[in-house]
Each structure stands twice: as C-alpha cells, then as structure tokens.
Amino acid sequence: MSPGPEGALRFVKGHGTQNDFVVIADPDADLALGTELVAALCDRQRGIGADGLLRVARSGALVSRGVLDALPDGVSPDDWFMDYRNGDGSVAEMCGNGVRVFAHFVRATGLVDTDTFPVGSRAGARPVTIHSFDDVHAEVTVEMGVARLDGSYTVRIGDDIYPGARVDVGNPHLACVVAEMTADDLAAVDFTAGVTIDSAAFPHGANVELLTPPKEDADGGLTARMRVFERGVGETRSCGTGLVAAARAALHGRGADSGTLRIGIPGGEVTVTIAPDGSTLRGPSMLVADGVLRPGWDR
Numbered sequence: 001m002s003p004g005p006e007g008a009l010r011f012v013k014g015h016g017t018q019n020d021f022v023v024i025a026d027p028d029a030d031l032a033l034g035t036e037l038v039a040a041l042c043d044r045q046r047g048i049g050a051d052g053l054l055r056v057a058r059s060g061a062l063v064s065r066g067v068l069d070a071l072p073d074g075v076s077p078d079d080w081f082m083d084y085r086n087g088d089g090s091v092a093e094m095c096g097n098g099v100r101v102f103a104h105f106v107r108a109t110g111l112v113d114t115d116t117f118p119v120g121s122r123a124g125a126r127p128v129t130i131h132s133f134d135d136v137h138a139e140v141t142v143e144m145g146v147a148r149l150d151g152s153y154t155v156r157i158g159d160d161i162y163p164g165a166r167v168d169v170g171n172p173h174l175a176c177v178v179a180e181m182t183a184d185d186l187a188a189v190d191f192t193a194g195v196t197i198d199s200a201a202f203p204h205g206a207n208v209e210l211l212t213p214p215k216e217d218a219d220g221g222l223t224a225r226m227r228v229f230e231r232g233v234g235e236t237r238s239c240g241t242g243l244v245a246a247a248r249a250a251l252h253g254r255g256a257d258s259g260t261l262r263i264g265i266p267g268g269e270v271t272v273t274i275a276p277d278g279s280t281l282r283g284p285s286m287l288v289a290d291g292v293l294r295p296g297w298d299r
C-alpha cells in the first residue's frame with residue numbers, strides 16, 4: 001500500500017483493545033507527516049478519527065529522510081519501523097497496543113512472512129510473536145523491554161490526589177495503584193475534571209494510569225482493572241505501555257519484581273508479564289477497515 005494517484009492516500013483503521021489507530025504504509029517514508037496533518041487525520045470530526053497514527057516504514061528510509069536522527073537500539077535498516085504519532089500530532093517513543101496492530105498489519109499484508117520478527121520503535125526494537133492472525137483478527141505478544149520504576153509522585157484528578165510510581169516503559173508513565181479502589185470507584189473517576197501532574201518531574205509529560213489493587217481470581221491468577229489518561233490524546237480505552245507500567249507498579253507494591261497480571265480496561269483485556277529483565281504484553285489486534293482519503297480532504 002502506498003500513496004495513490006493524484007495524492008489519494010490509502011489507510012487501514014485498526015485497534016488493540018479499542019485503542020485505535022490510522023495505519024499508513026509508507027515504506028520509503030515519502031510522506032511529510034507534519035503535526036497538523038496527523039492531528040487532522042486523527043480528528044474524529046474532520047478526519048478519519050483515531051487515538052494515534054502508525055506509519056509503516058523501513059527504519060533505514062526514516063533515517064535517510066531525516067525523520068529519525070539515527071537507528072534506535074537494536075533496530076536494523078531493513079526492519080519495519082512503527083513511526084508512532086499521538087492523536088494531537090505529537091511524537092511518542094512507544095505504543096504497546098500500536099505494536100500489536102502494526103505487527104498484525106505487516107503480517108496480514110505480507111510485508112512480513114514469519115510469525116516472529118522485530119518491530120522498530122523510537123524506544124528500540126520490540127520483538128513480536130504472532131500467535132494467530134487473519135485479515136481482521138490477530139493475537140500478538142510484544143516484548144516490551146524492562147519497565148523501570150523511578151520514584152514516587154502524585155497526580156491530581158479534579159479535587160482528588162492519587163500517589164503513584166513513575167515508570168519508564170520507553171515512554172513516561174505515572175502508574176497509580178489505588179488502595180481500596182473498586183472497579184465501580186474506578187469507573188466513577190472523572191478525567192474531564194482535569195488531570196495535573198508535576199511538570200518538573202515529567203518535563204515531557206506523562207501517561208497516567210489508575211489501577212485497582214490486583215486480586216487473586218479462582219485460578220490463583222492476579223487480575224485488576226485500569227483506566228488511562230494518555231499524553232497527547234486524553235482518556236483512551238486502553239494503553240499497552242500503561243498496562244505494563246501499572247503491572248510493574250502493582251507487583252512492586254506486593255513486594256514482587258516478577259509476575260503475571262490479567263488487566264481489564266474499558267476496551268477489553270490483556271495479559272502482562274513482568275520480569276526483572278523484561279516484560280511482555282499479550283492481547284488482540286483488529287484491522288477493521290480499508291479506505292482511501294480523497295484528494296483535497298484536508299482543505
């Protein structure tokens with residue numbers, strides 16, 4: 001898939017647990033993806049509408065075009081690179097749900113013909129395993145790297161203050177495991193009342209997660225529920241890096257540096273496994289629609 005005749009642009013719409021993306025294949029990085037263009041494409045009234053945009057390009061082409069200064073850690077020039085943008089047009093280092101959708105897209109369109117391969121991101125290479133896929137559905141595990149705890153901070157949401165942990169998953173998070181919070185309490189939190197973090201502690205902003213304390217289910221597994229307010233987007237129905245950050249913080253609160261959590265978010269459920277030397281995120285991807293932007297759509 002590539003830009004079509006007379007400026008027509010093909011896209012696919014996909015989501016990972018309802019964190020939704022416009023996916024554009026641009027192997028040679030020909031498109032000038034400016035902030036305004038991305039924001040317009042992701043706008044739910046004047047564009048296609050999405051939480052973010054995934055450009056599918058060869059890593060080496062992004063360096064040649066000056067989109068990337070250099071290849072990130074572990075990324076080779078021929079690797080497919082997820083050039084991720086938030087819905088407001090800003091660039092982010094990583095997107096966990098985005099990697100699942102990206103991997104599904106390159107596998108289902110035949111750009112890749114194996115079930116394990118690396119996906120390039122600004123945070124470094126993120127190896128993936130495709131457990132199953134067809135043109136619409138896939139189940140994908142992403143190796144998300146080490147989730148690093150980095151101090152305690154708070155967030156104000158409306159009139160309420162929540163303590164949390166700063167966690168680096170390649171992008172910045174403030175993960176708040178809220179003592180005694182039930183799923184109903186979590187559902188009642190009003191992000192529209194305003195979400196304020198300490199800008200000195202988070203000079204580049206942060207994604208904010210609220211998580212209920214993990215509980216043991218009938219099988220002895222740990223489960224929790226989460227909501228997220230994303231940098232560059234607002235509340236989304238899921239955030240892969242946020243789920244890893246929240247799982248890391250929750251296990252740490254239980255005195256553990258490894259373990260597995262099933263976490264429910266408004267858009268579905270994923271499984272996160274944390275270990276001292278890395279973490280994984282397993283969940284679904286859906287490719288929902290193919291489309292073509294009409295020339296002049298943005299004027």
Ligand SMILES: N[C@@H](CCC[C@H](N)C(=O)O)C(=O)O
Pocket residue numbers: 019052086091092093094095096097098171172207230231232233236238239240241242
């Ligand atoms: N939804 C994503 C995270 C996208 C980037 C984030 N908003 C940021 O600015 O860091 C995910 O699934 O991880």
